[in-house]
Amino acid sequence: MFAFLTIVLLALAPGERLDYDVRLGPVSVGRLELATLDPDTVRGDSGRRFRATIELALPLVFRARYVLDSWATPEELLTLRSGKKTVETRYRAQWRADYFDSLAVYSDGDTLSLEQAARDLLTAWQYLRTLPLATGDTARFFVHSDRRSQNVTVVARGHRTVETECGRFRVLELAQLGSGLVGTMLRSDDQRRLPVLIRTSITGVPVTAQLRAIGTGEEG
Secondary structure, eight states, X not given: OHHHHHHHHHTSSTTEEEEEEEEETTEEEEEEEEEEEEEEEEXXXXXXXXXEEEEEEETTTEEEEEEEEEEEOTTTOOEEEXXXXXXXXXXXXXXXXXEOSSEEEETTSOEEEOSSSOBOHHHHHHHHHHOOXXXXXXXXXXXXXXXXXXXXXXXXXXXXXXXXXXXXXXXXXXXXXXXXXXOEEEEESSTTOOEEEEEEEETTEEEEEEEEEEEEOOOO
16 A cells, blocks of 8 residues: 555656657657546546547658546546547547446447456556566456457566666566557656556557656646
């Protein structure tokens, strides 16, 4: 519990904003911002709130902006509600889903069964920051994100040092076994446990997001 409270105070407190360079192979294709927003109330319960804003651009080919929102329980970081807004060159969409112990109820009428209480992708990334993992440790949890569900196993593979635009970090590699929703995170080996690098897929395309700026600010 003490470790969790330390991370909440130092990393998951409202105002944290992490800016990333998004790359497809060696080519920069956009940016990602991870933000911790002010707590909000969902179905009468107070929840932590996170937002990811992804902007992608392939000149003369494709432009897109995705905004992911998550509301999660204060301690276990289980998702209470998630949402996604998509703006692409020729496509626009928006939905919201409320999470229950065995159901995800979408704003367009879809109701999907869940094996257990779930975390969406954005909350799963934040949850990985709270875990006191050492090399060789594993974490198992259930993810439901954008109508896809998966039992996830993440293994802590070891430490190394990486260079980024905002400095050098000693990191612990947290890698999902097999292919899946969560991907790989290089988490800083300090009290903030920053996601220094994230490898995942966006709309089915494998990408790498590397930290380039750390800041605070008011909710937008």
